[in-house]
Amino acid sequence: MPKRSWSGLESVGVRPMTDADRESLRQRARDVTTKAALWFLIIPPLALADWWVFTADDTSEVAVGVLLLLTAASPIVLLMAASHAYDLRRPLVAGLRRGEVEVFRGEIRPLLSADPTLVKLGKAGFFHQELDVAHEVELLPATLLVHQVDGRFVDIPLKADVLETATPRELPPTMGDPGGARVLVLTDEERAELRKRAARLWKTPGILIFLVCYLGIGAFMWRVGGSEWLETFGIRFAILSVLALAALGRFLGRVRTARRLERDANQGEVVVVFADQPNPDGSISRLMVLPHAKMVWSLDGQPAEWRSEKL
Numbered sequence: 001m002p003k004r005s006w007s008g009l010e011s012v013g014v015r016p017m018t019d020a021d022r023e024s025l026r027q028r029a030r031d032v033t034t035k036a037a038l039w040f041l042i043i044p045p046l047a048l049a050d051w052w053v054f055t056a057d058d059t060s061e062v063a064v065g066v067l068l069l070l071t072a073a074s075p076i077v078l079l080m081a082a083s084h085a086y087d088l089r090r091p092l093v094a095g096l097r098r099g100e101v102e103v104f105r106g107e108i109r110p111l112l113s114a115d116p117t118l119v120k121l122g123k124a125g126f127f128h129q130e131l132d133v134a135h136e137v138e139l140l141p142a143t144l145l146v147h148q149v150d151g152r153f154v155d156i157p158l159k160a161d162v163l164e165t166a167t168p169r170e171l172p173p174t175m176g177d178p179g180g181a182r183v184l185v186l187t188d189e190e191r192a193e194l195r196k197r198a199a200r201l202w203k204t205p206g207i208l209i210f211l212v213c214y215l216g217i218g219a220f221m222w223r224v225g226g227s228e229w230l231e232t233f234g235i236r237f238a239i240l241s242v243l244a245l246a247a248l249g250r251f252l253g254r255v256r257t258a259r260r261l262e263r264d265a266n267q268g269e270v271v272v273v274f275a276d277q278p279n280p281d282g283s284i285s286r287l288m289v290l291p292h293a294k295m296v297w298s299l300d301g302q303p304a305e306w307r308s309e310k311l
Contacts, residue, residue: 002189005303006162007115009104009137017099024153029092031155036085039078046074088157091143101138101147104160108135117158121149124156165303166190178284179276186268190297194265194290197307201258208251211244260293270297 004011046067053067095101108118108127121127126149127135138148139160146158166189186194218237264270275285288297296304 002164002193003167003303004102004104004162004164005106006104006137006139006160007118008108008302009106009135011162012103012105014100014102014141017096017101021101021147022096024147024155025092025096028155029089032085032088032092036081039081042074042077046070091140091145091157091159094142095140095145095147098140098142100141102141104137104139105134107133115161117146117160120156120158121146121154124154126150126152126154161308163303163305163308165307166193168298168301168303178274178278181271181273183269184272184288186265186270190270191265191268193307194261198258198261198265201254201261204251205247208244208247211240211247215241215244257293257295261290261295263292264290267292 146154271289273287
């Protein structure tokens with residue numbers, strides 16, 4: 001079974017929602033709707049101002065211009081507010097329909113406490129205890145939205161970056177000599193994870209296709225239209241060309257990484273590097289590194305953060 005973890009917390013399974021869970025989600029959804037509806041209160045005063053200015057005998061041109069601008073922008077603002085509210089409500093509704101929450105437990109280690117979601121939760125008053133104390137965090141499985149922290153409901157929209165990785169192998173804590181290294185064979189599950197992540201990196205972003213097509217069409221129009229076309233569209237073409245080349249360079253970097261991950265999956269080996277000095281308890285910290293990708297696979301059995309589902 002794959003391991004699901006988040007910054008030192010490990011998934012221990014799911015539980016059905018209680019009535020309190022459902023009411024908390026419903027209240028959050030109502031709050032989102034209420035806040036979005038408040039934006040529509042700008043319509044009456046704006047309509048009144050329009051009527052007052054445009055029916056007055058002596059009207060300032062500045063006032064007319066400002067009101068025209070505000071009136072024209074108001075539908076855009078209201079549409080953005082409605083879209084934002086929809087994006088916030090959707091995971092809450094999805095969580096209610098599923099009727100389950102996923103429970104994570106563990107210690108939030110100092111090296112991993114820089115997770116943006118954990119930082120925001122800390123600033124909001126959660127995690128008052130020391131980092132080495134076990135915590136329990138609950139997420140909505142369908143959307144990974146934070147639901148509860150140590151039994152307290154979370155009313156701010158925060159998502160966790162959960163890692164779903166191959167089952168970590170159990171290695172003896174004293175295995176290996178300080179400062180040494182050895183090669184281990186990847187399990188079938190680990191090789192499958194590598195191929196899955198490589199396949200994800202191969203996917204071409206839609207924006208890249210658009211920018212490259214635009215670059216090709218622009219180059220063709222430049223050749224056909226010459227300097228006259230360049231004078232009209234040159235600045236726009238230059239800006240989008242830079243964006244296209246930057247996106248293409250980033251994609252080629254993803255492709256190189258994907259090919260190296262595939263080579264590691266095919267070779268099926270990982271290099272384990274041991275710390276120079278043992279820990280106070282006699283164990284030796286170990287770092288697993290993929291030889292071709294030159295990427296950390298795990299540290300003391302904990303998966304590297306790049307193995308996130310966001311890759």
